[in-house]
Amino acid sequence: MRAPETRLPLALDCVRFAAGGVAILHDVSCTLAAGPPAIVLGPNGAGKSVLLRLCHGLLAPTSGSIRAGNRAASTERTAMVFQRPVMLRRSALANVAYPLDLPRGAAKQKASALLGRVGLPHLGGRPSRRLSGGEQQRVALARAWALDPEILFLDEPTASLDPAATRAVEEIVREIAASGVKIVMATHDLGQARRLAGEVVFLHAGRLVEHAPSAQFFDRPQSSEAAKFLRGELLA
């Protein structure tokens, strides 16, 4: 059951973030509406992770505001998958069932179904920390999915995975997107951005440089930084 109110659109207004006196994001304003995946693209250190954490309500902006629907950004009905999945010290099934606010039997059943959807139906009973990195990330995806989020944030979820595991994760991300969840995913992998993006938010040095539909961004980037990044040049 979905509450009538929604966490979309996600609207950032002049968001600044500084930690320990160091400015990480400068005046980022943009609006992400329901629709195909938004890819937050940019070199390492551009502020992608911080942007996602702010939108997910894990961090509070130093100034500016972030609204998710008609409320302030929070973890409520949004979910996040981190670069390195944090597996609780229990079985894969128990990890997926953890966020479910359901009676035991029903939670197990739903968790088991979700493990099936991420292609791990047979691994439910295994200690999650003994799984491979790719399997752990799929369990993390199932666990995030269990929250029934409207927005799913992914922070470089395939950065430490091999190509086969990356493909599996991308498949799941596509499937989650197809189920109507807004995907907001950070990556510095151009190929991955091309494969998944509906729209691109391009960050460089803590500033939002470009926000455009993916076709436009990849074919006709408007900024010189984006053009350089797309040509594979190193951004200073």
Place this chain on the structure above:
Amino acid sequence: MPDVPHAGAIALQLVISGDPALWRIVGLSLAVSLSAVFLAAFIGLPLGAALALGRFPGRDLIVVVLNACMGLPPVVVGLAVYLLLSRAGPLGQFGILFTPGAMVLAQAVLVLPIVAALARQVIEDLWSEYGEQLRSLGSGRARSVVTLLWDGRFALVTVLLAGFGRAVAEVGAVMIVGGNIDGVTRVMTTAIALETSKGDLPLALGLGIVLITVVVFVNAGAWGVRRLGESFAG
């Protein structure tokens, strides 16, 4: 100087003979120290978790004091508990001085700082790994504490063993509040102290060997439980 093989033979003989007095002493040692550890865990684990997650003024001071209290001298704790429980003391009305209950209380006071301080460290480390993920999953503070205690269970067993080791090995506190009464409050350590002062060094050493063996068995049991649990939960 008694020779160690002789003491070992006495220890073996004590165990084999099944001397009921010995087993009463061993049993009381275990009962008192395990009860003290459970009591300390009941208070110390949630206290450690609260300190690990809490951010409030004076927190650092409490952490430092707690860490320092890990080294509380048993005789001083024994004396303090003695004063509390003595006829004229604030808890004198319960009349538990020179009973095993008083010994449990004194050892719990000794063990509590160890359990709380080490649990705080374990849980704080785990929280730095889990914190963001648990908040992301919508887990509130109370639930996070339960999750951290459960997920830290293997490390926390070691914490409890450290507490148990402290309790079962100390002599000063149980001597003062228990009184080393034969058949009532005599435990391994007070018996050893008594035999030593009586000059029966082989018997004292034999008792010492039995005590060490008991401690090894308790730790081996905990280790086995831990390994078994880890193979199921990773």
